[in-house]
Amino acid sequence: MEFKETKLLYAAISNNDNRKLDESVAAEWHRAIERNLAGRATLQDCLAVVEEWFDYPRDTYFTKGIFLDLMRQRLRLMPRDIRVDVGLAKRLGFVDECHDSRVPLPVDAANKLAGYRASVNAENNKHALEDGPNVSPLELDVGRRV
Secondary structure, three states: OOHHHHHHHHHHHHHHHOOOOOHHHHHHHHHHHHHHHOOOOOHHHHHHHHHHHHOOOOOOOOOHHHHHHHHHHHOOOOHHHHHHHHHHHHHHOOOOOOOOOOOOOOHHHHHHHHHHHHHHHHHHHHHHHHHOOOOOHHHOOOOOOO
């Protein structure tokens, strides 16, 4: 993410909680994003996290730490997500078998895996629509005597 995008992000945050827009604070946020998210963050993802946070009233102040945690969740950079993603990427052949399960996937492998997941989800949704609505067993009247 470029610095001008970080300034736009910080402007969106400051519009929501009335904090003072300051160039030095935006630079600090930019360094934190680059250091912690390793070039994986896009402005669209960041703005989505900010919008989701401010959609509901909260008692806590929106900090860099909260933002980075939410972004790690969104980008699947939490330790459990990394282990799951690396294991699946190895099985699908997106990374070498020697890739450490504690190290996040390279960006290209993560994008391939996201595409794979999207195609599987689309296929599952298509079958769910074709098969009709799911009916609870409690709603069935098969073999019941009244």
